[in-house]
Amino acid sequence: MTSHVDVVVIGGGQAGLAAGYHLRRLGLDFVILDAQPMSGGAWRHAWDSLHLFSPAAYSSLPGRLMPPQAGEKYPDAQHVVEYLADYETRYELPIERPVLVEGVHRDGPLLRVQTDSGSWRARAVISATGTWWRPFIPAAAGRMAFRGDQLHTMEYRSHRDFAGKRVIVIGGGNSGAQIAADLAYDTELTWVTQREPRFLADDIDGRALFDAATARRRALDKGRSDTGGVASLGDIVAVPSVREARDAGLLKAQPMFKRLTATGVEWADGTTAEADAIVWCTGFRPALSHLAPLGLRGPGGHIPTVGTRSLVEPRLHLLGYGDWTGPASATLIGVGRPAREAGREIAALLAAVRTGN
Template identity: 40%
Template sequence: MEDVFLAVIGAGQAGLATARAANRRGVRPLVLEAAEEPGGSWSHYYDSLTLFSPARFSSLPGHALPGDPERYPRRDEVVSYLREYASRVDADLRYGWRVEGVEHDGEEFVLTTGDGNRVRAAAVVAATGGFTRPHRPALAGLDGFTGTVLHAAEYRSPASFTGQRVVVVGGGNSGVQIAAELAGVARVSLATRSPVAWANQRPLGRDIHWWFTRSGLDAAPLRRVWEKGPTLVNDDGRYRAAFASGNPDRREMFTLLDGDKVIWADGSTDKADTLVLATGYRPALDYLAPTGALDTAGCPLHRGGISTTVPGLGYVGLEFQRSFSSATLRGVGRDARHVMRRLLSREGRHGSAVAGRARGENRPG
């Protein structure tokens, strides 16, 4: 069994930011990634995905996205950027190592991969984020719907939807972007429980993320405020114009799916060919279940990314981990620094046990 000090699970944006934060504290981590390359979920998003934040506000610590800092990068630019970033961090990066189980005896962790590899570690950071487990909501009649159902995670391009009647469920940025794109080849409705809340992407000539960072809101713990308010969709005017054209249109959430029919809240009925569920994701942390780190819903028990139940365990990349930007390219670095500081020092509730084994690099077995 291999013996290391710090193991990071996941080599997406959260895992890479964590590796760099560990480097800054003199630790060379072992990073285990299930895929065959770094980048996490980015390469699996739809082809036309465009960030809603400029490159200036879409980078990890220590290395900016190249090119015009005011542009809005596309998916493939981010994928290339994360590959380059991985080559810059000082870490033992292992691809094709899917962690399927983690055990903890009170002092150390044992991680087991799908291939039967076992690693013992003093500290673990779960950086698999919240975008690898698509959420499929309990919609009335969904299981009996006879058309095609796919999650936004499975959507790639509009090419195969030509001439269809499509209903996109979910009024966030992705739902709006996908609905507007599909409307070029199909008849599309966006089904939401409340009207779309548009946010001006460039108020007073500055991107909204500039205002967030200048005001301090970007790092503020605003989860309760954010969840009570409407889901905001950043828009420079193009998406509002698309919906104003009538295709796509926005409809109040349907009440029932009956075969291939959608029963709308006003009692009208439509035949639908495809449902696209832009309904978000849930943390993919099942491998931690044996440790007692999760609640009954499978969500991590933590405070600011530090486990409240398991000594030496941290998280990076969780939605609203410490702020509303926690699960973003611009936010994970800040959280990674916080988690590394707490795990690798005596500050945290469980810090002393981990600090006692802090080394300049992981130790070979």
């Protein structure tokens, strides 16, 4: 079966919903294809103790403020899931799920989106699949020798799964710090980071991070010197759980080890740490395998863009993958502006096609 629309949005998480909001306002004919069986995107799969970096009002998608969560300054992941479910219902966004997109192909004047349940032909495509579905684990010496459990951030759920065990958490970003803080009280924790952890000032949250990312992008766009953006402030937001564990002296990071052993890790000086489990909080990569048929990847696997628009394939926009597709576009508060810009560019493209210009 083949269906036709003006625009196909691939991904029904926060970026896909923001795109849908603006496409709806522009009066375009579109569909959102989501591989997940239920709303909520990656937030539905987050660990139990995960909280946002910002208050609810500063973590909102366009058009609809996130309501506060009772008893919480920073909402938890389940609150975000409920907000996203309400958002797509409120704006009657046309979402098909579960639909797995297998590939996007050129088809004359159209793009053909092939899925596990048929194909869609469209004049434009927005890829909004995010990064959660493509975890990154570095090639570490001896990794295959370790006999304990190894899991990535995306597989971690709760400290209760590791009570009384020896756990090594690898990673000095927000995920590493939050998961280390979660495990600090009832496990024998070793926290390993590539460099000394850099905690942001306690009064800095996602609002300041969004402002810093936006200022950096504006400076670069105007040819000014790089402000450093979020990286200039630090690596770790001191959310309450992290702050409490840090102040209790439970978040003392060790430098990166030399290799893994069968029973733990070993540092260059011969020091060792035993472990029952290792949690790799080492980040993610953009989930873009569905775009492989278009042959867009440049040096280092990066897809060159102007704003959100592919430089090589102007009918394609990429949304929500980080600063390279819009300042802070991988965040709830940051994705709205690039989603609006993508919608406007697509509307202009469709108007030009219809008038023959």
